[in-house]
Amino acid sequence: MKIIEAENLKKTYNGFTAVKGANFYINRGELFGFLGPNGAGKTTTINMLTGLARISGGRVKLLGEDYTRNPKKAQAMMGIVPDESNLYEELNGWKNLCFCGALYGMEKHDREKRAQKLLEQFGLEDAALKPFKAYSKGMKRKLTIAAGIIHEPEILFLDEPTTGIDVAFARQIRTLILDLHQKGTTIFLTTHYIEEAERLCERLAFIVAGEIVRDGTVEELLKEAQEENIITFSLGGDFSGVEEEFKANFPGFTCRIGKGGMVSVHSPEIFTLLPLVQFFEERGLSVYEAKIARPSLEEVFVKVTGIELKKMQNQKEGRA
Amino acid sequence: MKTWIAFANILMKDMRSYYLKPPNISWGLIFPVAWTLMFFLRSPVAVEVRDLLPGVIALSILFGTTSMLAVTITFERKSRSFERLLLAPISLNLLMLAKTSGAIIFGVVNAFVPIVFAAFMTGLGGINWLMALASIVFIAITSTFLGLFIAVSVSQVFEAQTFSNFFRFPMIFLCGLFIPLTDLPVFLRPLSYALPLTYGADLLKTAVNNNGIISVPLSFLLLLAFSAFLFAYSIYNVNRKWIL
Numbered sequence: 001m002k003i004i005e006a007e008n009l010k011k012t013y014n015g016f017t018a019v020k021g022a023n024f025y026i027n028r029g030e031l032f033g034f035l036g037p038n039g040a041g042k043t044t045t046i047n048m049l050t051g052l053a054r055i056s057g058g059r060v061k062l063l064g065e066d067y068t069r070n071p072k073k074a075q076a077m078m079g080i081v082p083d084e085s086n087l088y089e090e091l092n093g094w095k096n097l098c099f100c101g102a103l104y105g106m107e108k109h110d111r112e113k114r115a116q117k118l119l120e121q122f123g124l125e126d127a128a129l130k131p132f133k134a135y136s137k138g139m140k141r142k143l144t145i146a147a148g149i150i151h152e153p154e155i156l157f158l159d160e161p162t163t164g165i166d167v168a169f170a171r172q173i174r175t176l177i178l179d180l181h182q183k184g185t186t187i188f189l190t191t192h193y194i195e196e197a198e199r200l201c202e203r204l205a206f207i208v209a210g211e212i213v214r215d216g217t218v219e220e221l222l223k224e225a226q227e228e229n230i231i232t233f234s235l236g237g238d239f240s241g242v243e244e245e246f247k248a249n250f251p252g253f254t255c256r257i258g259k260g261g262m263v264s265v266h267s268p269e270i271f272t273l274l275p276l277v278q279f280f281e282e283r284g285l286s287v288y289e290a291k292i293a294r295p296s297l298e299e300v301f302v303k304v305t306g307i308e309l310k311k312m313q314n315q316k317e318g319r320a
Numbered sequence: 321m322k323t324w325i326a327f328a329n330i331l332m333k334d335m336r337s338y339y340l341k342p343p344n345i346s347w348g349l350i351f352p353v354a355w356t357l358m359f360f361l362r363s364p365v366a367v368e369v370r371d372l373l374p375g376v377i378a379l380s381i382l383f384g385t386t387s388m389l390a391v392t393i394t395f396e397r398k399s400r401s402f403e404r405l406l407l408a409p410i411s412l413n414l415l416m417l418a419k420t421s422g423a424i425i426f427g428v429v430n431a432f433v434p435i436v437f438a439a440f441m442t443g444l445g446g447i448n449w450l451m452a453l454a455s456i457v458f459i460a461i462t463s464t465f466l467g468l469f470i471a472v473s474v475s476q477v478f479e480a481q482t483f484s485n486f487f488r489f490p491m492i493f494l495c496g497l498f499i500p501l502t503d504l505p506v507f508l509r510p511l512s513y514a515l516p517l518t519y520g521a522d523l524l525k526t527a528v529n530n531n532g533i534i535s536v537p538l539s540f541l542l543l544l545a546f547s548a549f550l551f552a553y554s555i556y557n558v559n560r561k562w563i564l
Contacts, residue, residue: 013564050407053564076409086400090337102329103408105322147404 010057033201042190079153089133104151138169237285330418374524375497384430389467427460452527459520465550516546
């Protein structure tokens with residue numbers, strides 16, 4: 001069942017089109033990701049979906065109901081975690097969570113119980129009474145996520161949840177996201193970290209310059225980029241004449257012998273491993289390892305968008 | 321959804337976080353008291369405390385309400401915590417009423433500080449307390465919405481302070497707080513009548529000394545009209561400028 005549907009979604013600011021007719025959907029219980037460089041339109045899309053930006057064209061539906069002109073009626077079902085923590089600096093962690101619960105109409109007893117549970121779940125119980133301004137960046141991000149789910153929303157929007165925080169906290173946050181997803185929360189995540197998208201998301205959309213250039217499950221996206229089937233072997237022994245013999249025995253296949261006994265076998269068709277292993281062993285070669293080589297999501301992204309990932313990540317993190 | 325829970329919690333949070341803090345005490349109380357003392361010291365003849373009381377009350381409300389509201393809303397917007405409120409499932413009107421209620425209450429409380437001081441210095445017999453209270457509430461509402469209008473018209477905290485003073489300081493001289501409207505140059509009078517505090521101060525003069533010059537129902541009606549306009553224009557501005 002589709003929880004969010006965006007049809008031809010457009011956003012224009014003073015003549016500049018930030019999102020150019022995006023079409024996508026998010027299934028209930030799914031972890032859907034938007035992957036794209038800085039300025040691609042990821043945050044603008046979240047802002048339109050959550051009612052923080054006016055939609056210039058197209059429409060959005062929540063559980064089949066159009067809320068394009070009245071986002072307020074959808075906001076009770078949404079949890080939003082912005083790219084920068086936006087809780088109250090002067091309030092402590094506990095009070096911030098309780099206040100956020102109150103904004104969604106939660107009764108005092110319910111919000112206090114839930115705040116306590118979330119502080120424990122997020123490992124922040126020791127910092128519960130510290131003011132938010134005294135939190136580290138990672139702790140702030142964790143508490144902001146907790147604030148986003150205090151009212152147990154149907155769908156959680158996470159805008160760049162691990163950007164700018166250290167590796168250990170980023171890892172904890174990824175685990176928390178997966179945990180939330182396993183408990184049934186629908187999650188819409190934006191990121192510019194390809195490995196994060198690959199590890200967390202079930203379906204992905206690549207967004208570049210306000211346009212969704214490709215979407216699908218991670219498997220579908222990988223499959224699309226896989227032009228041939230490749231198995232790499234780690235072999236030991238004398239390789240003289242092996243390449244020619246291979247060609248004669250396996251027409252249509254290509255065998256490339258590399259350095260250190262690394263041999264790759266390429267074929268446009270799917271093939272089984274056993275005949276190849278037997279062939280190498282019959283030629284007196286020792287087979288130490290064989291593995292299927294798949295294209296990475298990074299290769300798919302670069303191929304589809306033409307954007308170098310390192311450049312994209314450095315740009316987002318403010319490095320030259 | 322129980323929107324009153326959101327309303328009450330926004331109000332309580334603002335009261336605790338902003339209205340009971342030292343900057344408000346200085347702007348809302350010390351500043352008007354300093355002005356009053358200045359009038360006492362500068363006046364060549366003895367000044368009757370009771371004559372100054374309506375002006376000081378009006379000034380306390382004006383500075384108490386506008387000083388913090390304009391700054392806190394701008395500050396929350398700058399720190400992006402205001403976005404959290406905009407994303408909450410409550411209407412924009414209710415949200416802004418919750419944000420301004422704290423200032424209105426604070427303005428009303430502020431008004432009683434000079435009254436308490438005056439009680440030690442002069443007799444307060446013969447005051448129409450019901451009318452005084454109604455006037456105080458109306459001035460507090462109008463001044464708060466003026467603060468809201470300022471807050472949504474600027475983007476920086478320092479701009480909020482500057483813009484507030486652009487309205488507040490001329491009001492001290494033009495609204496009949498200490499200088500009677502009849503003593504003002506004729507060419508300035510239209511400006512006086514275009515400012516809401518003129519009507520609030522006149523109502524207080526009627527309530528305290530029975531020497532107001534504008535019709536009481538008309539003053540209340542105009543304060544209501546000013547409030548409605550300032551609130552509606554602020555909501556329009558929030559919609560136009562903050563929800564892009």
